Amino acid sequence: MKVLVTGKGGQLAWELEQTTPSYIEIISFSANELDITNQAQVNEVVIAHSPDIIINAAAYTAVDKAETDKETAYAVNEKGSEYLALICKEISAKLIHISTDFVFDGLKNTPYQTDDTPNPVNVYGDSKLQGDIKVNNLLGCQAIIIRTGWMYSENGNNFVKTMLRLMVEKEQLGIIYDQVGTPTWAKGLAEMIWALISRHSGIEERDIRNLSTSSAQIYHWTDAGVASWYDFAVAIQELAIEKGMLDKAIPVRPIPASAYPTPAQRPSFSVIDKTTAEQASRVETKHWRKQLSAMLDELHSSS
Numbered sequence: 001m002k003v004l005v006t007g008k009g010g011q012l013a014w015e016l017e018q019t020t021p022s023y024i025e026i027i028s029f030s031a032n033e034l035d036i037t038n039q040a041q042v043n044e045v046v047i048a049h050s051p052d053i054i055i056n057a058a059a060y061t062a063v064d065k066a067e068t069d070k071e072t073a074y075a076v077n078e079k080g081s082e083y084l085a086l087i088c089k090e091i092s093a094k095l096i097h098i099s100t101d102f103v104f105d106g107l108k109n110t111p112y113q114t115d116d117t118p119n120p121v122n123v124y125g126d127s128k129l130q131g132d133i134k135v136n137n138l139l140g141c142q143a144i145i146i147r148t149g150w151m152y153s154e155n156g157n158n159f160v161k162t163m164l165r166l167m168v169e170k171e172q173l174g175i176i177y178d179q180v181g182t183p184t185w186a187k188g189l190a191e192m193i194w195a196l197i198s199r200h201s202g203i204e205e206r207d208i209r210n211l212s213t214s215s216a217q218i219y220h221w222t223d224a225g226v227a228s229w230y231d232f233a234v235a236i237q238e239l240a241i242e243k244g245m246l247d248k249a250i251p252v253r254p255i256p257a258s259a260y261p262t263p264a265q266r267p268s269f270s271v272i273d274k275t276t277a278e279q280a281s282r283v284e285t286k287h288w289r290k291q292l293s294a295m296l297d298e299l300h301s302s303s
């Protein structure tokens with residue numbers, strides 16, 4: 001089975017490459033090699049390689065910058081997704097499209113279900129939602145949309161690596177406690193995606209036979225548990241000290257979001273319910289602290 005991955009060099013695309021099962025032929029393309037905002041290039045590269053599945057791990061992910069760079073955010077997250085969906089339709093390839101917990105407004109206080117109504121509070125979230133809508137409308141059940149959140153990896157820029165740097169550079173940190181979600185190790189998400197692919201051909205046939213749904217299958221995936229950014233930062237510091245990655249602890253203070261103004265508003269609650277993804281992939285989520293510890297071990301041994 002041939003799988004084409006966009007966004008090579010990004011956190012998820014990198015982890016997908018590290019964890020590819022032997023029966024999968026993976027071909028990954030960076031933004032330079034396959035710019036998803038360039039429809040002619042998308043068509044040319046995809047037709048040349050004729051994949052069975054495309055995993056769209058490319059995105060504009062700079063949440064604050066998106067507020068002033070809207071054009072690029074929508075070009076990548078909406079139009080780029082649309083171009084991929086169009087070519088998937090033409091060659092009958094399946095599209096696994098990655099989306100975000102930031103499509104929700106954060107006003108709930110119980111985990112978001114896959115059929116809850118999105119209502120993004122920032123440009124990044126809306127641009128991702130518009131991409132999801134295009135994918136769903138063009139491909140229906142030929143597409144899978146996986147929403148995740150608070151992702152980090154050994155490779156790339158993320159909250160964990162920012163904290164490890166700031167905990168050396170600064171004398172103290174103030175971290176928001178009133179935004180709650182669940183961290184996700186990109187490696188765990190990559191492994192779940194491969195498990196889903198290995199199981200999905202049967203599910204797809206059943207869905208198509210039943211014609212019970214013409215909509216894209218939506219799954220939610222993060223690690224297990226709940227945390228505020230403050231809880232996450234405290235755990236990063238504790239584990240990094242325990243593993244010899246930081247010499248000393250600095251004070252980490254819980255602060256309200258109002259004390260840390262950012263260009264983009266962020267949802268105050270973005271915990272998502274993973275049940276359907278766990279059932280479909282037969283992969284169980286692991287607690288975020290356990291995953292963080294495992295990622296820090298890998299980061300430590302590779303540095």
Ligand SMILES: NC(=O)C1=CN([C@@H]2O[C@H](COP(=O)(O)OP(=O)(O)OC[C@H]3O[C@@H](n4cnc5c(N)ncnc54)[C@H](OP(=O)(O)O)[C@@H]3O)[C@@H](O)[C@H]2O)C=CC1
Nearest residue numbers: 007010011012031035036058059061098100148149150151
């Ligand atoms: N990071 C997170 O916390 C979360 C991410 N997600 C979603 O998960 C997916 C993967 O995210 P993640 O791995 O963290 O993302 P990264 O920001 O690490 O990587 C995104 C990749 O997309 C590439 N890219 C940007 N523009 C284009 C373009 N026009 N054409 C092709 N490639 C492009 C980037 O290339 P370059 O670096 O050269 O610009 C980069 O390699 C995305 O859909 C994201 O929205 C969802 C929830 C949380």
Ligand SMILES: Cc1cn([C@H]2C[C@H](O)[C@@H](COP(=O)(O)OP(=O)(O)O[C@H]3O[C@@H](C)C(=O)[C@@H](O)[C@H]3O)O2)c(=O)[nH]c1=O
Nearest residue numbers: 061063100101102148149150151159174175176229260
């Ligand atoms: C550096 C720093 C950040 N923060 C806060 C700001 C923000 O609310 C929170 C996280 O900041 P970041 O900018 O790292 O994370 P952010 O880019 O908002 O993360 C989001 O990225 C996109 C791509 C997603 O899809 C989301 O699921 C989510 O992961 O931490 C502090 O409170 N103190 C600090 O010193």
